[in-house]
Amino acid sequence: MSIRTLEEHTQHTKDPSSLPAPARLRTVPRVLSVAGTDPTGGAGIQADLKSIGAHGGYGMAVVTSLVAQNTRGVRSVHTPPSAFLEEQLLAVSDDVTIDAVKIGMLGDVDTIRTVRRWLPRVAGAVVVLDPVMVATSGDRLLAAEAEDELRALVPLADLVTPNLAELAVLLGEPVAPDWDTALDQGKRLAAATGTSVLVKGGHLVARTMGDAEAGGCPDALVDSSGSVLVVPGARVDTRNTHGTGCSLSAALATVQARTGDWEQSLVLVKDWLRGALERADELEVGGGNGPIHHFHQFSAGSVQKVPQDGRPFSELVWELTSGHRSAIETLGFVRALGDGSLPDGQFAYYLAQDALYLGEYSRVLARASALAPTEAEQQFWAKSALNCLEVESELHRTWLAGREAPGRQGPVTKAYVDHLLAASGNGSYAVLVAAVLPCFWLYAHVGNVLHAQWSDAGADRAHPYADWMETYADPAFADATARAIAYADSAFEHASPVDRAAMINAFEASAWYEHEFFDAPTRPDLRESAKLP
Numbered sequence: 001m002s003i004r005t006l007e008e009h010t011q012h013t014k015d016p017s018s019l020p021a022p023a024r025l026r027t028v029p030r031v032l033s034v035a036g037t038d039p040t041g042g043a044g045i046q047a048d049l050k051s052i053g054a055h056g057g058y059g060m061a062v063v064t065s066l067v068a069q070n071t072r073g074v075r076s077v078h079t080p081p082s083a084f085l086e087e088q089l090l091a092v093s094d095d096v097t098i099d100a101v102k103i104g105m106l107g108d109v110d111t112i113r114t115v116r117r118w119l120p121r122v123a124g125a126v127v128v129l130d131p132v133m134v135a136t137s138g139d140r141l142l143a144a145e146a147e148d149e150l151r152a153l154v155p156l157a158d159l160v161t162p163n164l165a166e167l168a169v170l171l172g173e174p175v176a177p178d179w180d181t182a183l184d185q186g187k188r189l190a191a192a193t194g195t196s197v198l199v200k201g202g203h204l205v206a207r208t209m210g211d212a213e214a215g216g217c218p219d220a221l222v223d224s225s226g227s228v229l230v231v232p233g234a235r236v237d238t239r240n241t242h243g244t245g246c247s248l249s250a251a252l253a254t255v256q257a258r259t260g261d262w263e264q265s266l267v268l269v270k271d272w273l274r275g276a277l278e279r280a281d282e283l284e285v286g287g288g289n290g291p292i293h294h295f296h297q298f299s300a301g302s303v304q305k306v307p308q309d310g311r312p313f314s315e316l317v318w319e320l321t322s323g324h325r326s327a328i329e330t331l332g333f334v335r336a337l338g339d340g341s342l343p344d345g346q347f348a349y350y351l352a353q354d355a356l357y358l359g360e361y362s363r364v365l366a367r368a369s370a371l372a373p374t375e376a377e378q379q380f381w382a383k384s385a386l387n388c389l390e391v392e393s394e395l396h397r398t399w400l401a402g403r404e405a406p407g408r409q410g411p412v413t414k415a416y417v418d419h420l421l422a423a424s425g426n427g428s429y430a431v432l433v434a435a436v437l438p439c440f441w442l443y444a445h446v447g448n449v450l451h452a453q454w455s456d457a458g459a460d461r462a463h464p465y466a467d468w469m470e471t472y473a474d475p476a477f478a479d480a481t482a483r484a485i486a487y488a489d490s491a492f493e494h495a496s497p498v499d500r501a502a503m504i505n506a507f508e509a510s511a512w513y514e515h516e517f518f519d520a521p522t523r524p525d526l527r528e529s530a531k532l533p
């Protein structure tokens with residue numbers, strides 16, 4: 001087998017006209033990870049593929065080095081000849097249009113040079129460079145003499161994602177002792193290379209941070225003009241952070257290739273990462289620093305969960321999503337809505353997002369009507385679609401009159417709507433009905449819980465949200481919910497095993513988005529990103 005050689009390029013720079021948005025946006029981006037391996041699946045290529053998949057991309061992988069490592073540390077590294085790396089890279093790029101490339105561990109000078117020579121082959125793709133140098137365990141993954149070569153690769157990326165130690169090495173400076181110094185270093189690296197820098201707060205300890213960030217885990221996008229966008233984040237208390245940097249960079253490459261908006265991509269990915277860290281301990285993988293839960297939004301083994309005992313769909317998914325239900329009931333937003341202490345700005349954000357959501361939800365319901373197997377179902381979904389537009393949107397317009405509210409979909413709304421649109425494009429009536437059901441059911445549930453609390457407390461008309469609670473505890477809405485449940489149960493009964501599993505996944509994902517939707521108004525970062533530019 002011949003190994004083709006790439007022509008030597010020494011002066012590659014990005015085409016400024018292609019920045020900041022990628023040349024093409026794809027619903028399912030084709031994303032290539034060029035990185036090392038981790039046989040325990042937590043870092044490197046294995047983590048990247050999971051991360052790309054969790055964000056709806058099509059993952060591909062070219063191996064730079066084979067690393068014998070686990071959650072406790074690195075045992076040894078085997079790097080195949082760079083000519084073979086080149087052959088892998090060409091095998092992919094000669095055949096597949098690549099929408100995004102995530103570059104991870106490059107190991108040595110030859111490897112970096114090979115990737116550098118190949119990069120022009122994927123002009124127009126989003127390029128995210130995670131300048132991997134040292135594993136969480138402290139083991140080196142980049143030869144010391146290759147640091148200059150890696151530094152020279154930075155200008156060819158659209159975004160570089162160093163942790164604090166890597167940022168310091170790229171600049172040849174000591175590690176930043178606090179967040180402000182880290183941001184300053186990020187600005188200088190971006191200015192020197194023309195590449196945006198993601199400054200990551202994972203390695204900051206609370207006492208070294210400014211008051212505003214204390215206890216948190218912020219990241220910041222810094223571009224070459226010096227503009228800084230900080231996305232705050234809660235610090236999750238877990239030792240299972242192996243592969244967070246790999247997973248984050250692969251996720252960002254994927255979402256950026258779909259949205260073309262770095263800010264939106266980071267907000268979405270950071271929210272996902274928080275969930276992946278919060279659920280990491282459940283995995284019980286290894287005795288060291290374990291991996292994060294890439295697929296936390298979907299419960300494991302949905303196919304196994306398809307009941308063989310003839311239990312109805314509604315009973316099954318109601319049980320499976322009980323965690324989301326109790327979490328929703330205890331959210332700050334829902335509690336404050338119930339006791340009337342919710343700040344008006346948060347309520348306005350919620351209503352405005354709901355109005356934006358309903359416009360799209362109505363289209364999805366219309367699609368359910370088009371796919372419906374009986375006339376009764378066809379009519380029901382069509383009426384629900386109309387109802388969404390006429391009654392609920394009107395209600396929100398009334399409430400929203402005079403309130404300052406965001407004009408565009410926030411990240412959660414966008415992700416939820418994208419999920420529903422994907423379900424409507426899937427072509428299966430059963431899956432679509434499962435995806436739209438939580439909006440009826442969880443909404444009615446929350447309305448009932450709040451209405452019952454309000455009634456028990458004497459149904460005070462002076463409660464600022466009394467009218468809102470009455471609307472959503474409306475008996476007509478409860479009837480519609482019961483019919484939607486019955487149609488989903490019937491669709492499940494007649495569905496294939498594969499569609500049954502897909503129905504469960506679709507319902508669970510929507511329940512998760514409902515949960516996030518009720519949480520979003522209390523999160524300043526999400527509210528901020530929904531403001532019109």
Ligand SMILES: Nc1ncnc2c1ncn2[C@@H]1O[C@H](COP(=O)(O)OP(=O)(O)O)[C@@H](O)[C@H]1O
Nearest residue numbers: 163200201202203217219234235236244245248
């Ligand atoms: N304990 C944590 N809680 C929440 N987010 C974290 C935590 N640790 C790391 N992160 C996030 O994980 C990502 C990777 O960050 P970092 O640990 O700094 O990089 P690396 O994994 O490359 O060493 C960043 O988005 C960071 O904010």
Ligand SMILES: Cc1ncc(COP(=O)(O)O)c(N)n1
Nearest residue numbers: 036037043044135136243244
């Ligand atoms: C092949 C490979 N690439 C990167 C990392 C760093 O991952 P992390 O620092 O997040 O543990 C790793 N351990 N292995």
